[in-house]
Amino acid sequence: xxxxxxxxxxxxxxxxxxxxxxxxxxxxxxxxxxxxxxxxxxxxxxxxxxxxxxxxxxxxxxxxxxxxxxxxxxxxxxxxxxxxxxxxxxxxxxxxxxxxxxxxxxxxxxxxxxxxxxxxxxxxxxxxxxxxxxxxxxxxxxxxxxxxxxxxxxxxxxxxxxxxxxxxxxxxxxxxxxxxxxxxxxxxxxxxxxxxxxxxxxxxxxxxxxxxxxxxxxxxxxxxxxxxxxxxxxxxxxxxxxxxxxxxxxxxxxxxxxxxxxxxxxxxxxxxxxxxxxxxxxxxxxxxxxxxxxxxxxxxxxxxxxxxxxxxxxxxxxxxxxxxxxxxxxxxxxxxxxxxxx
Numbered sequence: 539x540x541x542x543x544x545x546x547x548x549x550x551x552x553x554x555x556x557x558x559x560x561x562x563x564x565x566x567x568x569x570x571x572x573x574x575x576x577x578x579x580x581x582x583x584x585x586x587x588x589x590x591x592x593x594x595x596x597x598x599x600x601x602x603x604x605x606x607x608x609x610x611x612x613x614x615x616x617x618x619x620x621x622x623x624x625x626x627x628x629x630x631x632x633x634x635x636x637x638x639x640x641x642x643x644x645x646x647x648x649x650x651x652x653x654x655x656x657x658x659x660x661x662x663x664x665x666x667x668x669x670x671x672x673x674x675x676x677x678x679x680x681x682x683x684x685x686x687x688x689x690x691x692x693x694x695x696x697x698x699x700x701x702x703x704x705x706x707x708x709x710x711x712x713x714x715x716x717x718x719x720x721x722x723x724x725x726x727x728x729x730x731x732x733x734x735x736x737x738x739x740x741x742x743x744x745x746x747x748x749x750x751x752x753x754x755x756x757x758x759x760x761x762x763x764x765x766x767x768x769x770x771x772x773x774x775x776x777x778x779x780x781x782x783x784x785x786x787x788x789x790x791x792x793x794x795x796x797x798x799x800x801x802x803x804x805x806x807x808x809x810x811x812x813x814x815x816x817x818x819x820x821x822x823x824x825x826x827x828x829x830x831x832x833x834x835x836x837x838x839x840x841x842x843x844x845x846x847x848x849x850x851x852x853x854x855x856x857x858x859x860x861x862x863x864x865x866x867x868x869x870x871x872x873x874x875x876x877x878x879x880x
Contacts, residue, residue, distance in 0.1 A: 543645065544574060546609050551575060556829060566867075575609060584608060584647075586673040586684040588691050588715060597656035597698035602639075605647040605673065605684065612677055614642045620649050621674040623683070624658035624717065628667055633658045634674070649673070656700035659717060669717040671707075685714035689844070690823045692766055711873075713844070739773075740851045741780035748810040749785060756813070756837035758858050759788040762845050763827030768798045770846040775807050777848040782855040789814045790831040795821030839869075 545555030551574055552558060553567040585606040592600045605620070612618055620637035635658060639650035659669055675682045688709050696707035697720060704720040760778060764771060778789060791804045793816060801818075808814045819830060828842055839861060843849065850872075857869045 543606075544569075544608055546575060556825075557832075584675060584682050584684045585687065587687045591691065591696070593696060593698065597654055597700065598652055599655045599696075599698075600650075600652045602648070602650040603673075603686070605649060605675065607642065607645055607647050610644060612642055612647060616642070616677060618642070618647070619676040620647075621676070622651065622653050622658075622686075623672050623674050624655070625670045625672065626660065626663065626667060627670060628664075629662055631660070631662070633660050637673070647675075655698050655705070655717065659700060659705065661701070663719075665719050665721065667719070671715040671717065685712065687713055688715045689713040690765065691715075709846075738777075738848045738850075741777045741848075744780040745776060746779050746781075746784045746811070750812050752785070752812045754786060756788040757783065757786045757839070758854055759790065759835040759837035759840040760843050760854070761790045761792065761828060761831035761835065761840060762843045763792045763794055763824050763831065764796065764804065764845040765794040765821065765824075765827070766796055766798045767845045768796075768803060771803050773848055774843065774845050775803070777850075778843065779807070779811065780851075781849060782852050783858070784811075784854075785813060787813060787854060788835065788837045790817060790834050791815070792817045792819065792827040792831040794819060794823070794827040 543555045545552045545558070547555075547558075549570075550564075550568055551570045551572070552564065553569050557563050557567060586603060587605075588601060588603045590602045594600065601622075618640060620640055621634045622637055623632045623634045625632045635651070635653035637649050637651040639648075641648040671686050672683045673686055675684070688707075691709075693707050693709060693715075698705055705717055706720045707715055707717055710716050762774070762778075775791075778784070778787075781787065789811070791808070791814065793801055793804055804816045808816045815834060817830060817834065819827065822830075832840065839858060841854070841857070853871060857871055860866065861869055
């Protein structure tokens with residue numbers, strides 16, 4: 539279970555303190571019965587986010603980020619130790635580096651440090667080897683391992699060499715940092731993404747025709763935060779526009795301060811479809827973009843779609859039909875990992 543802002547108030551626990559101002563939010567977001575305040579640190583991913591990074595030749599990785607401090611449990615002066623771990627998925631072996639720059643501020647633990655990536659990947663690997671990069675927190679003789687989330691980070695240029703081979707950092711399907719051989723990333727992306735017969739290209743030739751007016755209430759909403767992912771955005775939005783029931787779907791595209799050609803892509807689709815709204819904002823991060831998009835939702839159901847993901851055929855209509863059939867307030871769909879992207 540993971541939330542970026544669990545809040546304890548008057549003896550009750552709420553899933554998101556950022557949304558308690560919404561109508562009936564305290565009833566809908568009350569998760570006290572889950573007993574989350576009793577969880578031990580070892581069972582509690584704290585959500586680590588990479589905010590900024592740089593790379594000094596040949597492989598010195600400098601980084602800063604934040605760790606969610608659930609319920610403010612970790613306090614200034616506590617014995618807290620953070621470690622950056624690089625885990626070989628095949629051997630299950632960690633090589634670690636200490637994270638010395640730690641500051642505890644209410645909801646977050648800010649951290650920063652530097653690590654030699656070439657040394658951390660070790661020498662036991664093949665061309666297909668992948669390394670996960672979690673942050674390990676040790677506090678009060680307990681340990682928590684959290685993947686390093688990079689959904690808001692641009693990873694272009696995160697390349698280094700080791701033993702005359704080139705490696706790169708990339709974003710996994712879950713939005714976390716991982717490392718791999720650069721040749722593996724190039725082969726996977728170039729061959730798989732451009733394959734017109736790949737199953738994730740199901741939407742080709744099935745886009746909804748343009749329409750200038752919305753003639754009925756929205757049945758469902760899709761909020762899409764977008765930040766410098768123009769390379770994937772057209773495919774993401776096409777898979778949305780090919781959905782069954784698309785005309786009755788409210789689509790909110792949040793431009794989170796793009797510096798690439800993405801704003802033009804968003805404006806183009808909004809001109810074609812009356813159910814699409816584009817929100818422009820200064821860069822505030824994934825959570826902020828989602829919240830601002832959520833504020834505009836008028837449909838009874840809402841889902842979030844990352845702008846480098848693709849909806850499956852009938853993904854929205856099948857969930858909506860299940861909600862109507864069972865009277866459900868919350869539905870969870872399936873997730874399929876696409877070939878790794880650079």
